Amino acid sequence: MPADTRNEQNIEQDTELVQKFVARIRDEGLADEVATVFSELYAKHRNGDRGKLHWPDISEPEDNDIVDYEAMRTPESIAHGENLLDRVVAIKLNGGLGTTMKLDRAKSLIPVRGGRSFLQLVVDQIQRVNQRYACQTPLLLLNSFRTQRDSLAHLADVCGDLDLDGIDFLQNKFPRIEQESGQPTEFAVHEDNWAPPGHGDIYLALQISGQLERLIDAGFRWAFVSNVDNLSATIDPGILGYLDQQSVDFAMEVTDKTSADIKGGTLVRYGGRLMLLEGAQVDEAHTADFQDLSRFSVFNTNSLWWRLDAMQSCMRNGNLHLPMIVNPKEIGGASIVQLEMAMGAAIGAFDSALGIRVPRRRFTPVKGTVDLLALRSDAYTVAADGGIRPVEGREGVPPLIKLDARYYKGIEDFEGRLANTPSLKNCRSLQIEGDVYFGKGVVCTGDVSICNNSPRAYHIPDGAELSGVVEI
Numbered sequence: 001m002p003a004d005t006r007n008e009q010n011i012e013q014d015t016e017l018v019q020k021f022v023a024r025i026r027d028e029g030l031a032d033e034v035a036t037v038f039s040e041l042y043a044k045h046r047n048g049d050r051g052k053l054h055w056p057d058i059s060e061p062e063d064n065d066i067v068d069y070e071a072m073r074t075p076e077s078i079a080h081g082e083n084l085l086d087r088v089v090a091i092k093l094n095g096g097l098g099t100t101m102k103l104d105r106a107k108s109l110i111p112v113r114g115g116r117s118f119l120q121l122v123v124d125q126i127q128r129v130n131q132r133y134a135c136q137t138p139l140l141l142l143n144s145f146r147t148q149r150d151s152l153a154h155l156a157d158v159c160g161d162l163d164l165d166g167i168d169f170l171q172n173k174f175p176r177i178e179q180e181s182g183q184p185t186e187f188a189v190h191e192d193n194w195a196p197p198g199h200g201d202i203y204l205a206l207q208i209s210g211q212l213e214r215l216i217d218a219g220f221r222w223a224f225v226s227n228v229d230n231l232s233a234t235i236d237p238g239i240l241g242y243l244d245q246q247s248v249d250f251a252m253e254v255t256d257k258t259s260a261d262i263k264g265g266t267l268v269r270y271g272g273r274l275m276l277l278e279g280a281q282v283d284e285a286h287t288a289d290f291q292d293l294s295r296f297s298v299f300n301t302n303s304l305w306w307r308l309d310a311m312q313s314c315m316r317n318g319n320l321h322l323p324m325i326v327n328p329k330e331i332g333g334a335s336i337v338q339l340e341m342a343m344g345a346a347i348g349a350f351d352s353a354l355g356i357r358v359p360r361r362r363f364t365p366v367k368g369t370v371d372l373l374a375l376r377s378d379a380y381t382v383a384a385d386g387g388i389r390p391v392e393g394r395e396g397v398p399p400l401i402k403l404d405a406r407y408y409k410g411i412e413d414f415e416g417r418l419a420n421t422p423s424l425k426n427c428r429s430l431q432i433e434g435d436v437y438f439g440k441g442v443v444c445t446g447d448v449s450i451c452n453n454s455p456r457a458y459h460i461p462d463g464a465e466l467s468g469v470v471e472i
Contacts, residue, residue, distance in 0.1 A: 014046045015147065017182055024175050024184055028194075031208045033278055034172045038197075041324045046182060051326045055286045058277065059269045064409050066254065066267065070307055073238030076203045081241025085135040088222040088237055089215055092122055093199050093302075093343075094151055095144030095171045096228075100368045102410035107366075108335035109154050110411065113388065116158075118228050118366075119151060123159050125234050132385075138220075141228075142205065157449075161281075169209035172201050179328060179335040186276045192331060199302070200341025207315055208470075215286035216308050223311075225343070226303040226470055231375070232364040233303045234387040239356060240305070249310035250350040252276070252360045254298035262291035264299030265344065267355045268449045275348035280325050298355065300344050301363040310350065320349050361389045361396040368416040370401045377424040385399040391425055400429040407435050409416040422466075436460065 013225050018039050025035040092253030096108035108118040116124075126139045143151055148170060155162055173194040176185040185193045202225065206212040215223075222240060226233035233253070243251055254267060265278040282290045290296065314320045322341040329336050347353045364380070366372050374380065379399050381391045390396050401424075408414045417435070422442040424430065430444055441464035450470040452458040 002240065002329075014043070014182075018042060019047070020184055022176050024193075025432055026239040028173075028272060030172060032203060033208055037204060037359050038174050038339065038461030041341075042177070044324055045177075045326060045337070045339060049324065051281055051324045052283050053281045053323075055283065055289065057270055059356065061267045061274060062268055063170075064354075065269070065274050066298065066357050067242075069239070069356055069358040072242035072356070073236075074242075077241035077245060078238040079241065080245055080395050081239065082133055084222065084240055084244055085133050085235070085237065087220050088224055088235065088240060089138050089140055089220050090309075091140045091142060091202070091225040092228040093202070094119070094141045094168075094228045095147055095196055095199070095221075096381060097146055098407075098411065101372075101414070102404060102412070104329055106151050106154075107369065108147070109150060110366075110372070112366075112372070113230065113380075113382065117154065118231065120158055121231055121386065121388070122228060123155070125231075127236055127387045128384075133237075134199050139167060140211065142171055142199075142202055143168045144171045145173055145194070146191070151387055166211075169203050169205055169211045171199075172208070172340055175336040176331075177339070179344030185331075185334070185336055187332065187334075195338040196340075198325060199343040200345060202343050203311060203315060203320060203346065207312075211310065212312055215232040216312060220308055222305060223308055224303075224305055226301075227365060229366040230301070230364060231366075231388040232304065232362050233301070234362075234383075234385045248305075248352050248354055249307050250347050250353040251305040252344050252347055253301045253303040253305075253362065255301055255354045255358050255360055255363050257297055257299050259293075261299050262293070265342065266290075266299050267347075268282065268296065270348070273348050274353050276342060276344040278325060278342055278345075280327070281323060299358060301358065302344060303358075303362070304346075305343060305356075306346070306350075310352075311346075314346075314349050320346060321356050322346060332412055359396055362387075364388060364390075364398070369408050369411065370403055372414070373403070373418060373421065374398045374401055374424065376421045379424040380429065394425075399424045399427045402429075404433050408432070434458070439464065442466065 022035045038168040057349060094108050096107050097103060111117055126137060129137050152373055154166060155164060172196045176193055176195050178185055187193050224235055263279050265276050268277045318396060322345045325340040325342060327338040327340050331340060366375060375388060380388050383389050390398055417437045420438045420440045422438055422444050424444055427448060429447045431449045435457040436450055436452050437457055437459045438461050441463045443465045445467045448466045452472045
């Protein structure tokens with residue numbers, strides 16, 4: 001068969017597939033804009049676009065692309081930022097389930113400190129800002145179709161005086177794709193045929209919900225966006241004031257990479273513009289280059305600051321084109337593909353954009369039970385602004401914790417064995433292998449290694465002081 005004939009058939013087949021996806025999106029009650037964005041990404045995917053960038057066009061960021069956090073926090077910028085707190089909205093990404101910890105509900109409902117959940121602590125942070133500066137900074141949650149109901153019910157239950165009217169907007173969703181055929185998936189469970197489109201959907205979701213226009217009409221000028229599980233990311237008047245004074249439209253908080261962060265997205269120059277480069281956009285041949293700390297020394301914390309009116313103009317002018325991320329997965333033995341977008345990638349759409357090199361104390365995400373244990377311990381404290389940060393003396397460095405996944409990965413198993421959180425204030429590292437339960441008042445100092453090779457659980461007694469290798 002001639003190549004041109006075969007190409008015509010492929011184009012016709014792809015057109016039919018696009019129509020199937022569009023029909024599915026509309027039947028789900030999603031906006032036409034969602035169908036448009038998905039169709040554009042799907043066409044790229046079917047044309048062989050793997051979401052990879054041309055490595056020779058990538059270079060290190062320039063000197064003025066990244067500004068140091070301490071340098072921008074002058075008395076003038078702090079004072080200016082304090083006067084703008086009535087004009088900034090705090091948006092928390094709350095679309096994730098705690099699947100890493102074997103949860104099927106919103107991760108933000110997990111108790112973190114003093115029995116209070118991520119959501120409760122975030123509400124507390126906003127209330128502290130409003131009380132301290134006599135302002136009215138609002139909180140907005142970006143929920144997903146899997147987290148909205150539980151999250152709002154939880155807030156109504158534990159924050160009875162909180163006005164929930166308009167407190168959230170809903171992330172869109174994309175159909176999942178059969179990897180081999182390119183067809184929509186046909187799983188028996190309806191929800192399994194849908195996937196979140198990545199946090200890059202925040203801009204479209206804001207626009208579709210009408211929240212973006214309402215905020216601008218109400219006089220709001222700035223958005224501060226961060227992950228709900230990063231309880232160190234609080235509103236900083238110094239950052240806000242500096243960005244406003246310098247007429248920056250979009251800024252990303254980045255922090256120094258360590259050997260544990262080499263896979264994190266980083267800021268680069270590409271085609272003459274500052275942009276976010278994710279590992280998924282790098283060909284395997286250049287993975288080592290991407291992970292070279294001498295070239296790319298910072299990574300994205302997913303805490304962003306951007307002007308609401310600049311974002312609105314960018315979207316109205318059709319200039320917000322987020323790179324596609326192709327995410328292959330296995331579900332029920334089937335190979336599927338999810339098409340996603342990264343929120344930070346929007347930095348490439350703005351001429352006035354920069355990175356903010358922040359200290360590690362502004363970045364304490366909770367991805368699994370290891371992070372949760374550290375955050376619950378006395379190695380962290382609640383700061384005046386409600387942020388949870390490492391205690392003095394740790395220099396922003398949390399204890400290095402390794403837990404046996406057989407006994408501690410799931411939140412229920414973790415809670416049973418570590419219902420009594422040990423003291424980790426003076427602990428550099430804690431490694432637990434085997435089935436171990438902690439009594440009350442256990443203190444870990446220095447480097448602690450506990451290994452239980454017995455088939456029976458080992459119970460550390462109340463008040464035990466541990467250091468070095470613990471013999472069992």
